[in-house]
Amino acid sequence: MSESPDVLIVGGGLIGLAIAWRASGHGLRVTVIDPHPGRGASWAAAGMLAPVSEAHHGEEALIRLNMAAAEAYPDFVDELEAETEVPVGYRRCGTLMVGFDADDVRALHDVAALQGSLGLAVERLSGRACRELEPMLTPSVSGGIHVPGDHQVDNRRLVHALTVAVERRATLLRQRVTGLVVTGDRAEGVTLDDGRSLHAPTVVLAAGCWSRDLPGLPARVRPPVRPVKGQVLRLRIPIEPALFGGTIRWLVEGSPGYVVPRADGELVLGATSEERGFDTEVTADGVFQLLRGAHQVIPGISEATLTECRAGLRPGSPDNAPMLGRTAMEGLVMATGHHRNGVLLTPITARAIAALLATGEVDPVVAPFATDRFAAPAAPA
């Protein structure tokens, strides 16, 4: 470990690891601290890179950030794979969103209208056209939208590649941070499980949904992140014949779901969205809902082997967007609250935060996501 790191990063999920990798590329000495790197939300996730199919009314600034993130992906992946020789399963496979009944299709067309008004590429399809694209779909599918630009990455391979890169260029410490060291009004380091303290001019808080609870964090800089539980299943099918073209998302009587097919035959089937604090139990009801939705849209999925049931915790924020940049406390930078798009937002977060650490400059693309946007306005004097 570097005796005098320039930056300490609390949390080695995709966000902390990618910031470390990029910051070390700027010549900074970085230490990432995490007892279980990459095993939080970043491990549970499905890996959809979905700025268009995840577009929601009222989230226009986030949609712009998500689009910029998707554009940054190919170069990020090329560079990481070249450096580590770890393939990360980036597939430009597009996404098909289908509706089961007429109401579901109307809801999808409503989303398509928003997407179209923002200049995003989408194409409305009949039920028959959906089945021509994805023959595994039931004939009962009423219609859908094709989103050619929403791709996927294998988030677990991405965790592996970033871990390899960080272990080569920086320090990855498998310890839990037990507190923030604050002197006066300045963050100066952290304390660890083993009783040691580490010091650095800058501490980056990238602990996902746990970011709010770091001991020693003063209330005025505590990020309003919360855990949003997502139950998700992994299944396996033969690679030959290729049964899926790309990601399929659906609405069945208003309930959403998706299946993300990997090149190696894995299917990721997700996901619930539940406000249950830090609970990560997998429930019979959660598994039932996921399998029922999938079976209604893709009946043949019942033939697949079920290999994993898991629940992860998305780092939710009040406006579903991340908190990125300096905080009101000197020496403390934040990169958290990526909610349902953290895999997508990994490259752009890493680029912006690493540049901030190296140069002090705020990348305009992340300026709307300042960490103080939820702070209560100061009382009049």
Ligand SMILES: Cc1cc2nc3c(=O)[nH]c(=O)nc-3n(C[C@H](O)[C@H](O)[C@H](O)COP(=O)(O)OP(=O)(O)OC[C@H]3O[C@@H](n4cnc5c(N)ncnc54)[C@H](O)[C@@H]3O)c2cc1C
């Ligand atoms: C079911 C599910 C499906 C998802 N699907 C997608 C998707 O398809 N596309 C997409 O873009 N996003 C998706 N997401 C969201 C995405 O996974 C998250 O936004 C992203 O992984 C957040 O990354 P992170 O590094 O901030 O958090 P995490 O990956 O949770 O990492 C936080 C890390 O902080 C560490 N930590 C916590 N406390 C401490 C401490 N005291 N000391 C040291 N370390 C600490 C933890 O060990 C953990 O490794 C999904 C999430 C879930 C749960």
